[in-house]
Amino acid sequence: MTGTRRTVAALFLLPALVLLGALVVYPIGYSVVRSFYDQSGDGFAGIDNYKALFTDDGIRTALKNNVLWVVFAPTVATALGLVFAVLTERIRWGTAFKLVVFMPMAISMLAAGIIFRLVYDQDPDKGVANAVWVGVHDTFAQSSAFPKAHPGRQSPLESAPGGAFLTKEPVRAGDPVSLPLVGVPPEQLPDSARKAVPAAPEPGKVTGTAWQDFTRGKGVGTLGAPDPSELGYAGMRIEAVKDGKVVASTTAAGDGTFTLPEAADGAQLRLPASNFEEAYNGLDWLGPSLVTPAIIGSYIWMWAGFAMVLIAAGLASVPRELLEAARVDGANEWQVFRRVTVPLLAPVLAVVTVTLMINVLKVFDLVFIIAPGSSQDDANVLALELYRKGFSEDQPGIASAIAVFLLLLVIPVMWFNVRRLRREVRR
Numbered sequence: 001m002t003g004t005r006r007t008v009a010a011l012f013l014l015p016a017l018v019l020l021g022a023l024v025v026y027p028i029g030y031s032v033v034r035s036f037y038d039q040s041g042d043g044f045a046g047i048d049n050y051k052a053l054f055t056d057d058g059i060r061t062a063l064k065n066n067v068l069w070v071v072f073a074p075t076v077a078t079a080l081g082l083v084f085a086v087l088t089e090r091i092r093w094g095t096a097f098k099l100v101v102f103m104p105m106a107i108s109m110l111a112a113g114i115i116f117r118l119v120y121d122q123d124p125d126k127g128v129a130n131a132v133w134v135g136v137h138d139t140f141a142q143s144s145a146f147p148k149a150h151p152g153r154q155s156p157l158e159s160a161p162g163g164a165f166l167t168k169e170p171v172r173a174g175d176p177v178s179l180p181l182v183g184v185p186p187e188q189l190p191d192s193a194r195k196a197v198p199a200a201p202e203p204g205k206v207t208g209t210a211w212q213d214f215t216r217g218k219g220v221g222t223l224g225a226p227d228p229s230e231l232g233y234a235g236m237r238i239e240a241v242k243d244g245k246v247v248a249s250t251t252a253a254g255d256g257t258f259t260l261p262e263a264a265d266g267a268q269l270r271l272p273a274s275n276f277e278e279a280y281n282g283l284d285w286l287g288p289s290l291v292t293p294a295i296i297g298s299y300i301w302m303w304a305g306f307a308m309v310l311i312a313a314g315l316a317s318v319p320r321e322l323l324e325a326a327r328v329d330g331a332n333e334w335q336v337f338r339r340v341t342v343p344l345l346a347p348v349l350a351v352v353t354v355t356l357m358i359n360v361l362k363v364f365d366l367v368f369i370i371a372p373g374s375s376q377d378d379a380n381v382l383a384l385e386l387y388r389k390g391f392s393e394d395q396p397g398i399a400s401a402i403a404v405f406l407l408l409l410v411i412p413v414m415w416f417n418v419r420r421l422r423r424e425v426r427r
Contacts, residue, residue: 074356081307102305113369130282177208232256240264314348
C-alpha cells in the first residue's frame, strides 16, 4: 500500500517536476555552462566572462546602480509603507487611502514606465514634475519676460559685459530716449504690455520708451519709433550708470515709457542682464545625474502600496493592550511607535524589505522604458545589461555570466527570507 501511495504521489508530482526542470533547472544549468564559453559558443573561455563583470565599464556602472537600488528602494518603500499603515489606522477614510496607495500595483511595469517617462518630461508644459518644480521656483524667483530680446538695426544700444545692454551715448534731461529692442514674439510679452507710445519730455528728468520695435510685414513700420501695432516692454528694468555706479533706476510702464530723476542726467542707460535671463525650465530629471534617483522614485510609487498592505496585516495582529500600556505609562505617540510598534513589526518589516531587495535586483522594465537613450548608460542595471549583452551586442557568454551572478546575489537574500518565514511558522 505504501508503494502504491508513493507511486500515485510521484505521478501527481511528475508534471510539476517536468515543468520545473524544463523552465527552471535546465535554463539555469545551461546558463552556467554557457557562461564559460566564448561568443561563438564553441571555444572554452574559462572565467574570462566573469572577469568582464568587473572590468567592463557598462557592467561596472550597472553594479554601482544596483547597489543604489538595493540600498534605497526597499528601505524607502518599506518606510513609507510603515508610515502609511500606522497613520491609516487612525483616520476614518483609511480604507480608501490604502486603496489609492495600493492601486499602482495593478499597473504593469510597462505602463508605469510610460507614465513616468511623461511625468519626468523636461518641458514643464508636458512633465508634471517640472511643472510643479517650475511653479515653486517662479513663486520665489520670477523669470524674465524678455529672454530673447536684443537691439535691432541702427539701435542706440550696444552689448555690455554680463549680457546687459548700454546706450552708446550719455542721455540728457528733457531729451526723450528711445530704447528699441527686437526678438520677443508678441504673444510672449507680458499681459500688462500695452501699445507703445513716445515718451513726453519732462524738465529736469530723463524720460524714454523701451518697446518691441517690430511690425509684421515687409517694409511696414518706422524703424526707431513706436508704431501703432508695437507693444511696450512692460516691467523692463532701466538703470542710469555713471562711472560704473548705478545712480538711478526704474521700470517701464505698460506702454514702455519710463522716467528717471535728475541724477540720471549725463549718465548712460543700462538694461541689466536680469531682463534677459532665460526662463527657468526645471530639472533634467532624466539626465545623467538624476535619472537613477528618478527611476527609483517611480519604483517606490508602485511598491509602497505593497509594503503598506503587508505591514498593515502585521499591525492588525499587534496586541493592542501593549500599546495602551505604553500610553498609560506616559509614553507619547512617537515613543509608542519607535519603542513598541516598530519592534513588534520587525519580522514583517524584514520580510517586506528582503522581498523588495530580491525584486530590485531583477528590475529591468522601468529602467529600459523611462531612461532615454542619451542617459540609459548612466541608469544601467544588471538585468538591463544582461539584455543588452545578450541581444544588442551579441555576447551571450557575458550575458550568461551576468545571469549567474544575479542568481548568486539573489540566493542569499532568498535563503534569509525562507529561513525567517520558517522560523515564524514554527512560532
